[in-house]
Amino acid sequence: MELSGVVELVCGRIVVKEKDESFDITAVCTTDMMSDVLHFAKKGELLVTSLNQSQVIMTAEIADIPVVMVVLGKKIEKEMTAMAEKKHITLLSTELPMFTVCGMLYAKGLKSCVNGK
Amino acid sequence: MASNRRTIEGCFQLMGGAFAGAGAASSELKTVLMSLGVPQGIVRRASIAAFEAEMNVIIHAVAGTLHYEVTPAKIHIDVTDMGPGIEDIDLAMQEGYSTAPDWVREMGWGAGMGLPNIKRNADAFKLDSVVGEGTTLEINIFLTEENYADNT
Numbered sequence: 001m002e003l004s005g006v007v008e009l010v011c012g013r014i015v016v017k018e019k020d021e022s023f024d025i026t027a028v029c030t031t032d033m034m035s036d037v038l039h040f041a042k043k044g045e046l047l048v049t050s051l052n053q054s055q056v057i058m059t060a061e062i063a064d065i066p067v068v069m070v071v072l073g074k075k076i077e078k079e080m081t082a083m084a085e086k087k088h089i090t091l092l093s094t095e096l097p098m099f100t101v102c103g104m105l106y107a108k109g110l111k112s113c114v115n116g117k
Numbered sequence: 118m119a120s121n122r123r124t125i126e127g128c129f130q131l132m133g134g135a136f137a138g139a140g141a142a143s144s145e146l147k148t149v150l151m152s153l154g155v156p157q158g159i160v161r162r163a164s165i166a167a168f169e170a171e172m173n174v175i176i177h178a179v180a181g182t183l184h185y186e187v188t189p190a191k192i193h194i195d196v197t198d199m200g201p202g203i204e205d206i207d208l209a210m211q212e213g214y215s216t217a218p219d220w221v222r223e224m225g226w227g228a229g230m231g232l233p234n235i236k237r238n239a240d241a242f243k244l245d246s247v248v249g250e251g252t253t254l255e256i257n258i259f260l261t262e263e264n265y266a267d268n269t
Binding site: 032033051053055058059061062079087 | 136137139140143144147157161164165168169172224225226227228229230231233234237
C-alpha cells in the first residue's frame with residue numbers, strides 16, 4: 001500500500017516527509033515498547049506507536065523502519081520532528097487510536113513485521 | 118571516529134538520564150558499517166546490540182562509555198558504566214526481567230529485553246558486574262573479508 005494511501009486511510013497528516021508518496025508499505029510494527037521493536041521486528045516499513053519522543057525515531061533508524069506514525073493525536077514535540085528530519089525518517093500523525101489504525105491497515109492487507117502474517 | 122588503515126573506531130561518553138542523546142553511538146556505528154559495505158543484516162545486529170547497550174547505561178547508570186572498533190575480522194563493542202551493578206546476572210538475562218523504574222517504562226524502555234537482545238545479536242557476549250561499582254559489557258560480531266568490503 002502506498003504511503004499516500006496509508007495517510008488518507010487514517011485521516012492522517014505527514015509531519016516530516018522523507019519518502020515519496022508512492023513509497024510501498026507492506027509490513028507494520030505496532031508497540032510502545034522500543035525494545036520490542038528491536039527484538040521482534042523483522043523487515044517492516046511502518047512503526048505505529050503512541051509515543052511522541054525522539055527515542056522512537058532513533059529506534060526506527062536502528063531497526064531500519066523508514067516510517068513512523070504517532071496515534072491518538074499526540075502532540076509531536078519539535079525535538080521529535082528535528083530528529084526525524086536528521087535521520088530521514090518519515091513522520092506521520094493521526095487522531096485515531098492504535099486499535100483502529102491497526103484494524104484498518106490489516107483490513108487493507110498489510111502484514112505484521114513480526115511474523116509476516 | 119578514527120581510521121587506522123582498515124581499523125575504524127569511535128568512543129562516546131554516555132550520561133545517565135540523558136535520553137536526548139541516546140543512540141548517537143549506535144547511529145555512528147551503523148553509518149560506519151554501511152560505508153564499509155557490511156551486509157545489512159550484520160549492520161542491523163550490531164546497531165541493535167549497541168543501541169540496547171547505550172540505553173542500559175542511560176537508564177541505569179550515572180555515566181559510562183561506549184567504544185567500538187571495526188576491523189576486517191570483527192565488530193567489537195565495549196561498554197563500561199559507573200552504575201549500581203547487576204545483583205543477579207542470570208536473572209537479568211531472562212527476557213522480561215527489568216529493574217527499570219516506571220518513568221522509564223513510560224518512555225518505551227525497561228521491558229526487560231535489553232540484555233537478552235544484545236546477546237541474541239552478538240556472536241560473542243561477555244558481561245561482568247560488581248554491585249555498587251558498575252558493569253562492563255563486551256560484544257563481538259565476527260566479519261569475514263567478503264563482508265568487509267572496505268570501500269573507504
